Amino acid sequence: MKLFFVLAAFAMAVSVVNGYSDDDAWKDYKKKHKLDYNIEDDGGKRDGLRKKIFLNNREKINKHNSHTKSYLRKLNQFAAMGTWEKKRYLGVNPSKAPKANFLKSIPVNLQSRQLPSSLDYRFDPCMPEIKDQGYCGSCWAFTTITPLEFSQCKLTDSPVVLSEQHLVDCDNTNGGCNGGWYTSAWDYLQSNSGAVKETLYPYNAKEAVCKFKTSMTGAQVASYDYVQSNNATAMQVALMEYGPLATALTVIESFFAYGAGVYDDLECDGQSVNHAVVIVGWGNQNGVDYWVGRNSWGTTWGTNGYFLIQRGVNKCGIENYPAYVAAAA
Known part of the structure; x- marks a missing residue:
């Protein structure tokens, strides 16, 4: 490095x-x-x-x-944008986040298993390609869909690509391009005939009239829940048990320019979360524990759309609100 x-x-x-x-x-x-x-x-x-x-x-x-x-910055699609524009690439609504006391009360089932030193779903056959939310605060929809795509693929042994646009247009419990929350979206999908196939409802980074039909359904939500907050070991177990985890973090200016290495900027700590991402693994680099994160800003951002961030220290609040979803058989 x-x-x-x-x-x-x-x-x-x-x-x-x-x-x-x-x-x-x-x-x-x-x-x-x-x-x-x-x-x-x-x-x-x-x-x-x-x-x-x-x-x-x-x-x-x-x-x-x-x-x-510990990490490298690079010129990317955000280098000529103002702060007001970059905010449109976020999109978490922190008012929908659960209370700290609730998150602390969630049972922890560690199952006395031996955790491997690393886990990385980036190259798993069930991991879909990186997507780009564009100029729309819909990160919550992408964070909702990716873990469900992965879970559905593991059930059927067949890759599936689901629609974020369906959530942007149809999920009235969230705010479309103005932000939302992933567990609220899973609740919406569970109560409203499931997620839609991407080919039948393609993404266009704009809010429009809902066009959902039950014939479009490509996956159903069986269950979802939070993992205990600020418990990295519980998150590792959940990653092994359920696959990729949805979570939220605090994005500051330096994160927009992230290129490679383990992100460790101190300025993002202790602030309200504003962006949703997916955790797809963990590891250690030069003695530093990290999470592997998946973003929704396309493949030119970060390391082919992914990033590494410090693990076990709740960097940027990334360990505050982890959650998993399981697709219905």
């Missing part, structure tokens, strides 16, 4: 030596992400504003990566 950071710093130094200017970096970034900020009669003001945001983020990323850190 140290070599990785050294090489990254070396690459940045070479780019400066070879005369790679800020203008070059901005042009290459726009080309890579297919961005065009030019507006007629604007005089380049909008492009200039975006360039300023980009260069500021680029400077922060380079500064972070020039020191030995």
Whole structure:
């Protein structure tokens, strides 16, 4: 990992030596992400504003990566966005979160089993491809669907892709692109004929009129529940027993630029959660325990859409609200 950071710093130094200017970096970034900020009669003001945001983020990323850190930041689709825009890529409604006393009262069944040193569902045949929620606060819907897809596949031994758009349009207990909560969505699915096949209800990152029909159903929710809060061992057991876990965490500016390594920013601790993700495994890197997290920001974010984050310390509140779901046979 140290070599990785050294090489990254070396690459940045070479780019400066070879005369790679800020203008070059901005042009290459726009080309890579297919961005065009030019507006007629604007005089380049909008492009200039975006360039300023980009260069500021680029400077922060380079500064972070020039020191030995546990995680690497990178330029991605968020590098030219303002804070107001990034908020649209979150979407957890913390008012729906259960109370701490309730979470502490949940029984813990550790079954005296030997836990492996690592577990990683990223490459399991039942793990669907990474998806992208786009400019819609629907992370809660993606976090609802992924564990159900995995559970359904394990029952039938056949991969299934389910619809998040169905929840965005039809689940009135949640707020569509304005946020929601995964256990509320599981309750909705359990009470309303189940989840829909993606091919019959494709995602478009916008709220629309509900088009659900019972003939679209591709999976049913048999049961769901929370895992005891702030209990990493209980979460590991639940991961082995049920598969990927839904959870919430606090996203701050640095997380948007996450690239690789074990995320450990102190600034996210002790704040209200604002984003939903899925935990798909655990491990240890250079003596640091971590969770493997799955995001819904596409494959260009993080490490092919995934991230590592400190385990056992409730980093960014990620161990506050873990929950599992089981598909109906």
